[in-house]
Amino acid sequence: MEQLRVHIKQAGYDTSSPVIRDIRFAIRPGEIVGLIGANGAGKSTLIKSILNVIDYLEGDVSFQGKQETLAYVPEQPIYLEDLTLWEHLELAASVYQLEQEQFRQNADRLLLLFDLQDKKHRLPSSFSKGMQQKMMLVIAFLIRPALYVVDEPFIGLDPKATRILIQRLEQERDHGAGILLSTHVLDTAEKLCDRLLVIDRGRLIADGTLEELRLQSGLAEGSLTDIYHRLLERSI
């Protein structure tokens, strides 16, 4: 059974110039899939296609359950300027109808984990980018969806928060969640991801485990960074 199935013929911002083409992959429950590619390769367009907020999409994106069980953590934190951190969590709890006591316990635990406990009644606009990013992660982990789409989560996070994030993602995977993780931090992706998607100039040029990518690139002992560069060279 697949958590997410993507079969995109083409997608973009207008029909005349699609940004991504012929992309097929699936994410199974209990799997972290890394999405890697250069700036402008089409990662964000692919994520927008999955979230169904793209202007033009020819193809199909299907979810195992309802799409409501998806949490998206964007690269640039987004928030309502006049709501406090806690009110953002309350909003999420309202939408997903979380039970009151359980919500409070989980929310407090997550805030403590990400060092945001004393900021809960503050407006996120007064936070640093890293703290805003943590807020987005807390909202996502609070919902505990079946599928996470996480876009470049490590940029702006301090080392402690990065470690906590990695642990949480692994825990969620172990609990059966599917995770699509777009990142440029290849060292972390190599250690964390079960499978990797390499996208270049709008096309999927590789899809497999690290071992499969090593075979595909001909670098039997290569790191993900080496493999990535080799795959890009070949695709030119």
Added chain:
Amino acid sequence: MMTCNQLFIDRVKREWRYQISVWRTAVDWTVALYVVLPIVTVFLYFYISLWQTIPAWMGILPADAVIPVLLLFFVSGNLRLFIQEGDLLVFLSRPEWFSAIRKRGLLYSMGVHFLGTLLFVILLMPFLLYHFELGPIHAAAFIIFASMSKFLFLFVGEWLEIRRYSLWKKGPVYAVMFAVFFAVIHLSLNAFVWMTMFTLAGGMALPGMFQWRSHLHAFSYDQQLERRHRTKYSSLILGVAGMKTSSAETIRKSPLIFPKSGRLFRNRNPYNGLAEAFIKSQVRNGKKLFYLAQILGITLYAAIVVPPGLTGLMLVAGLGMWIYMIHTYWRSFLQSSTIRLFPFLPSDRKRAWNRAIMIATLPAAVTLALVWAGFIL
């Protein structure tokens, strides 16, 4: 190599292009043809008729009814400095350009506001001529006086912005200014000598204010204010047209209202959550509250000055305007990226709107109903 003048002219050109593009986005040709053009035509016809025959309603209105209108005009608008974020890099080698650009920006803003004041006073002229029997020199001098007053309000507004005064602190300052200028305008319209004295006094204060602002080294504020002022009206225009714009940066750490994130509704469900988030977003936003307060103020003012038979109509129209504004904010709220992150069902949105509009309209409805009751009794 680009000179300071060329840089400034280039920025002004870009500014005009930007504002025109905003208008074009909000007012396409169908809106222009079927809405804007008929309104402008009717207005021009109405205005020309004022010069030909004095309507009866003008005689009913008290002469001083024009003063609050002038005060509202004076307090609107802002000075533009045309300082941008990237200037820090360029101007480090030419620090004298900071004040040079500011001076040009201030002069340009004052020029634009002078033209605006000229137009506004010309619009009010039938009323002024009828009630105050201004002679040609008195009428021409009034344009200078009104421009001077507008500049003073703009510089005071700039001073309040730089001191980062909240709306609650700005209010008393403006209340005092309104009271003083009410008397000043009343005297000036009734006696040429008073107008001359006040204009001269304002004219003496103005160079000092100009020097203060053009030499004030506040780069961070300058570019923040510039960004806010640049998008002030475009955000409103696009908002009314149902388009989302990013709002200016917020520097508050905690909200004044519901500082401990207290809940509005006991039951937690998607529509209560959405309605609560909307209401809190509105009551904590000083700018939006100020717009709503303006609607309420103008409605109350209109209800007081119109003939008694029209009071009810004014109050209902004001309430309609209030609801329209809330609906504009609601549409903008729903289009925000954060709200779009959550999977609200259309039925949730509808129920949330029903709750939100009821609560958001209550203050205006109660105030206007009390005023109406006062008139009836």
